[in-house]
Amino acid sequence: MKAAAMKNEKVTVQLYKARNITTGALWSIVRYILIIGISFVIVYPILKQISVAIKDKSDIYNPTIYMIPVHFTMENIRLAMDILHYGPLLRDTLLFVVSTTLLQAASCALAGYGFARFSFPGKNILFTFVILTILIPSSTLMVPMYLHFRNFDVLGIVHLFTGKEGINMLNTYAPSLITAGLANGLKSGLYIYIFRQFFRGMPGEIEEAALIDGAGGIRTFFRIMLPNAVPPIVTVLLFAFVWQYNDTFYSSLFMSQGNLMAIKIASLPADANQYLPALLGVGGGTNVKADPNHVSMLVDTGILLAIAPLILMYLFVQRYFVESVERTGVVG
Amino acid sequence: MNVKKRTLKQKRAALGIVFILPWLLGFVFLFATPLIQSLHFSFNALKVSPGGGYTLDFIGLKNFKDALYVDPNFNRLLTESVTGMAWNVPMILFFSLFAAVLLNSKFTGRPLARAVFFLPVILASGAVASAQASGLIQMTGSSEVAQELGLAQTGFDPLIVVDLLAHAGMPDLLIDYIVDAVQRIYEIIRSSGVQILIFLAALQSVPHTMYEVAKMEGATPYETFWKITFPMVSPLILTNVIYTIIDSFTDSSLTRMIYTTAFQSQNFGLSAAMSWIYTFVISIILVVVGALISRRVFYNT
Structure with a gap:
């Protein structure tokens, strides 16, 4: 049984x-x-x-081809690079993007730390303003910002000393650098929020120990807090870099004639149409039209060239990308 | 001296203000001032003088009236962006939660899958995305050829799905919605990168003990999802909804219209009025959505 x-x-x-x-x-x-x-x-x-x-x-006109071409060539890449002036363009873009990214990360880290660890009168209201900068669409600020930088003059100082109208800063790096340095650039509110959330999660004992050992507030920040804040720094640097690189709104507002990837890519179809015949050596008259299919091929190649730096970067840093967001404590 | 008398608390407060000073300066000069100026512009006709300055002419509510009653496109685009947003947000939200749960489970090749899933975060903004979209259409030159090729290549007929779902007795609207989601899957995936990231971070922070208890008590994976995972990530649903709404508005056709009104038609006052109407509509939506969702959210404190 x-x-x-x-x-x-x-x-x-x-x-x-x-x-x-x-x-x-x-x-x-x-x-x-x-x-x-x-x-x-x-x-x-x-x-x-x-x-x-x-x-x-x-x-192009071979319908039997799917994905893998019959005749391989580097010709497209060479032509697209010629049309975009890829080397100088990439150098300028990287210089611009890296400098704004660094400034933005620095200013946002300071602000985030200030909001997380200090109490001062009006702190909550000011932090509400940070959230407000995230929520208000940038198109609302567009016209005044444009006019402001077209005629840059803080409180009339320039006018006072030189007697002239303000400085025209459009089509220089200055507007973006100033907005980034003062933590009001592209999506800065979000970065301040990320830093604040992280610093709030750090134990207060560290700061107390530093204070007892005689470090001032600023020294504590640079020597103790910042070296421990690698996850949010990585997150913010990555996002700031990528979004700045891809941004068309501010770049076309402040630097419509600037040598930036995002702007050049937008005008690539027109440029390709214009310069392709000359590059191919068939004459540059107005009657000579490039084959539209060939142009679209070059446009695709150009887009690939534009995103290539991002993809390359992503291959190396994607590990940190995921990990850092999880560790930043955005969620908490 | 005054400085010596300050207490530690006051010193800390002063130091805190030093830390946020760059932001505060930026906020006052690059956010608050332009915001008020923009409101001011919206009640004026603005003329840019060639030297660099500009002149204002007070015209009252005319800009707002022009935007709402005279401009042929503004109303249409406004409703389009709002309805488009209302249509897309649930799709993006559903997909990103689904993808996050998928990526959170353990399987071989997970790092690779994660890397691929977050690729849209990098490629999905601004110029590259729009150029990419136009590139896909231009691939074959004319749109006719593209359409023909598309028909020949995909070989997927959405009518099959419609038929299937209709026989299952689903309401028509829901069928429309699902079919639309399936057909625009690339668009949805592209715009849900950050949302997946946020949900994934939320899933990682759910304590393991909860799942263990649920398993001990004999809960099925389905029950575990609805009784544990979903309530635990629900605060992040609010975050994600708000993020998605803002994100959908930063790149909408209306933003482009406001931009062209200002810099191509040189009608700065009208553009400011449009952007204020737009801001007003967005804030109402955010407040309503925020109030609706935050009441249902579960906070594990």
Whole structure:
């Protein structure tokens, strides 16, 4: 009797086990299908662009080609680089983006620390203003900012000393650098919020210990707090870099003639149409029209060239990207 | 001296103000001043003089009236962006939560999958995205060819899905919604990168013990999701909704219209009035959504 019951139980346990294994296996298959499917949707445009970039002109009208071209060529990349003046363009863009990013991270870290660790009159109201800067659409500030930097003059100082109207700062790096340095640039409110959340989570004992050992507030910040704040710094640097690199709104507002990637990419189709015949050596008259398909090929190659630095960077830092957001404590 | 008499508390307060000083300066001169100026401009006709200055002419509410009653596109674009936002937010939210849960479970190749899923965060803003979209259309030159090729290549007929769902007895509106989501999947994935990141961070912060207890008590994964995961990440739903709303507005056609009104038609006053109407509409939406969601959110404190 007893033995039979035990045997029965054993069988049921085994059945349960088998069921668990099958549902587990089925679920992991479904999961892989979903993940591979979604990944494909994300990666597909990039793959397609790469395929177009290395495709020869003669393959455009070959309908049998899917993704992998018959005639490989570097011609597209060379032409697109010529049209974009890729080398100087990339150098200028990186210089601009890196400098604004660093300034922005620095000013936002200071503000975030100030909001997180000190209490002073009006702190809560001021922090509400930080949130307000996130919420108010930038188009509301667009016109006054434009006029302001077109005729830059803080409290009439320039006018007082030189007797002239203010300085026209448009099409220089100055407007972006000033807004970034004063923690009011692109999405600065968000970065202040990230820093504040992180610094609030750090134990107060560290600061007390530093104070007792004789470090002042500023020294405590630079020697103790900042070296410990690597996750939010990485997060903010990454986001600031990427968003600044891709930004068209402020860059076209302040530097419409600037040598920036985001602006040049927007005008690439027109540029390609204009310069392609001359580059190919078929004459530059107005009657000579480039093949529209060839132009679109070059536009695709140009886009690929524009996002290439971002993708390269992402390959190296994507690990930190995910980890740092989790550790920043944005959630808490 | 006054300085010597200050208490530690006052010193700390002063130091705090020193730390936020750059931001405070920026806020006063680069945010508050332009904000008030912009409001001022919206009641005036603004003329830019070639030297660098500008002159203002008070015209009362005319700019607002022009925006709402005279301009042929403003109302249409405003309603379009608001309805588009209302249509998209649930999709993005649902997808990003789904993707975050997917990425949070353990499987081989997870780092790679994560790297791919966050690629849109990098590529999905501003110039690159719009250039990419136009690039895809231009790939084949004419739109006709693109359409033909598209039909030939995808081979996916949404009618099959419609039929299937209709037979299952779903309401028409829901079917429309799902089919629309399926067809615009690239757009949705592209705009949900940051949201996935936020949800993923939230999922990581759910204590493991809760799941262990649930497993001990015999909860199925489905129950575990709705009884533990969902309430625990629900505060972040509010964050994500607000982020999605703001994000959808920063790149809308209306923003572009406000921009062209100012810098191509040189009608700065009208542009300021438009942007104020826009800001007003957005703030109402944010307040309503915030109030609705925050009442249902579960805070684990």
